[in-house]
Amino acid sequence: MKSAADAIADIPDGATIMVSGFQGSGMPNALLRALVDHGAKDLTLICNGAGPHGTQQARLTDAGQVRKLICSSARGRSDEPTPLERLWRAGEIALELVPQGTFAERIRAGGAGLAAFYTPVSVGTDLAKGKEARDFDGRTYVLETALKADFTLLRADRADRLGNLGYRGTQINFGPAMAAAGATTIAEVGEIVEVGSFAPECVQTPGIFVDRVVVLPDLR
């Protein structure tokens, strides 16, 4: 793919999109910027946290392109409500708050073809309300459903022609799980490396999960 704009050009209104990244590391900012410019709306966004003010992710939600946000944090850091907090209070964006590990596991389940699983996390809390609870071997678990997406956007450090990905440090976070759970997975990377550059036992995201790669050398 020549550009981020090309890579996301076919994302339609109403699409469900996963976006990797944690505390800024691994955020696909070039793809997100292109998505803001593209203007697709009524999106369901699956991303661990709301982006701090000024980030590409915050621009996407602030622009009203997101109808629903599934995340483990939607809290701004400022003393005033963020645009997202205002949209949420006004009922213009729906929030589904999920414990971060359950969030990761729901995505992992989606990628692995499972429909749902029982986890002990959130049992006895407000976040378990309305969810099916069930005892196994004397402990209570809640049912959580898998998450899948039409598109996954992620950032990695480098890719080969087969789509194998390597990440820098903590860039990895939700990348491998989301790559597997997205019907179309789009990676932005800093570099294309030769096929054979990755040690076979050290391919963090195998190319089988990756559909499009955008090279943005200034990322590195």
Add this chain to the structure above:
Amino acid sequence: MKSAADAIADIPDGATIMVSGFQGSGMPNALLRALVDHGAKDLTLICNGAGPHGTQQARLTDAGQVRKLICSSARGRSDEPTPLERLWRAGEIALELVPQGTFAERIRAGGAGLAAFYTPVSVGTDLAKGKEARDFDGRTYVLETALKADFTLLRADRADRLGNLGYRGTQINFGPAMAAAGATTIAEVGEIVEVGSFAPECVQTPGIFVDRVVVLPDLR
């Protein structure tokens, strides 16, 4: 740990034991040999396949130490019944046959603290009989419960002092999932390497899952 015998000395009668390995690769033969000598009985063995005649794993089942085998294959290769097939027909060993991917996923779920999950695999077959079926988004899934073990025995290529493990080629198979699902995980390896030898992004089984390591240099 000095020896395989020391490493498995506290396995009691009635224990549930996971054993990694696939088509001979990654089988912890030294630990299995020690377990035969140790003599623990009434074991529940969770291992992908029955071992071919003459292997350490076959010695364990042939010796009558195993009460129940959970696996995806219990078929011998010879024209005559194997000792395991005879024990099974005589009702002296119970078999729970599981599709291999469901087998891997149940172990992975056990390691990740989940109780159960819904998978589309085996729906409409004899192996789904008696299992809870449930529809999600118009497709039918069956409920499969997690597998955990008191002890996991596995083979890897090398370990560092922290228990980080590296595997050769297809040795890896069930190793990472079983390492996580075993309350006590014991690895036999060919070599101890310096702490820091593993690239952080390429630790196939992090040491957090590994309790004991036996070094058997003649494995390499």
Add this chain to the structure above:
Amino acid sequence: MQPLSRTQITWRAAQDIADGSYVNLGIGLPVLVANHLPADREIILHSENGIVGIGPAASDDQADPDLVDAGGQRVTLRPGAALVDSAAAFGMIVGGNIDITLLGAFQVASNGDFANWDSMHPWKGPLVGGAMDLAAGAREVRVIMQHTTKEGEPRLVTQCSYPLTAPGVVKRIYTDLAIVDVTAEGFIAREIVAGLTPEALSEKTGAPIVVASNCATLSAPDL
């Protein structure tokens, strides 16, 4: 009438695999398809014990007991291969990332049901392996098998008498006599070996089978 040899069946099945496909080949006849993949296509072979990108079979001096495929054969890796653990490898299968799986079978029914795991042997232990995972998870299931049993009984049937591997998943069958698609209307023959009449094909098939109007001749090079 000249049925295809086993090798020719695998050759023919290989020609239908599109460039860029991720493919899992079952144990037995299907794994031989790897020997006939068109050289100008990039087809990536997956093995459920953790390989994405199997290379050619290992020569004697390459053979490594720690580099085996799902059938235990010693293999090599192609450049760019990945080695993952079994849970991840099956996650790829059940998660819908395998474009095509080619499997052997005892029987395929005209509604796409098929049976390949339980031979109902009187004393052998049970064996399912990864068959049900592949059958339920792969985007497309194709079967390679002889058209009839050694005793001449049809393997293409209205209803499987062997225990099912999965219901309603088979899309195409490669046999020594024909290429048969499994459709909402039942079996449709797309190619038939030269000299086999539609009537003779029907006799060897245990369910209604329609010969497509554009049915071609099933042939393969001498191999």
Add this chain to the structure above:
Amino acid sequence: MQPLSRTQITWRAAQDIADGSYVNLGIGLPVLVANHLPADREIILHSENGIVGIGPAASDDQADPDLVDAGGQRVTLRPGAALVDSAAAFGMIVGGNIDITLLGAFQVASNGDFANWDSMHPWKGPLVGGAMDLAAGAREVRVIMQHTTKEGEPRLVTQCSYPLTAPGVVKRIYTDLAIVDVTAEGFIAREIVAGLTPEALSEKTGAPIVVASNCATLSAPDL
């Protein structure tokens, strides 16, 4: 009466972490415990965004935006560290491989319930992060917090008024005034700062609290 400073509380909590432990430190006060781990113990710090083996905080010239902990702080790795993805990192937590988690809290109840995620703020968006996963999954949950709110309200209570993070999981609480164990019989003070009477402690505690017969003096070096 001399309450411990925030730094001293974290120092004291660090002294109770056994050699060989895998530990996850929550955002805020708990993460400062890392600065006081006894040098003669091998304690491995885990971060839910994928680090097993956090090293010292990064200096300005080491700081790498792609090497951050769960709080977003730039960190280093200790030798032998592993970097994994979030699903694997939380698998370690929920799978019971974290020996101890130290978390902040608004309130802890005498039955072990605690609340640390929902401040019931009138307009702020919700935030749960990994708190519930750590609370439900870690083998032992310890809390670090001030004994009372800025307004002097007890944070150790009979029943949490804030929404729970998990029921019945807290085993020990480190405050500026005391170390309190949560037992089947309720709160038991194990250490109290010098000059604080049992009566004064009870006044600052919103639930019955027993002072252990062998209760020691809670103290820490000047830090």
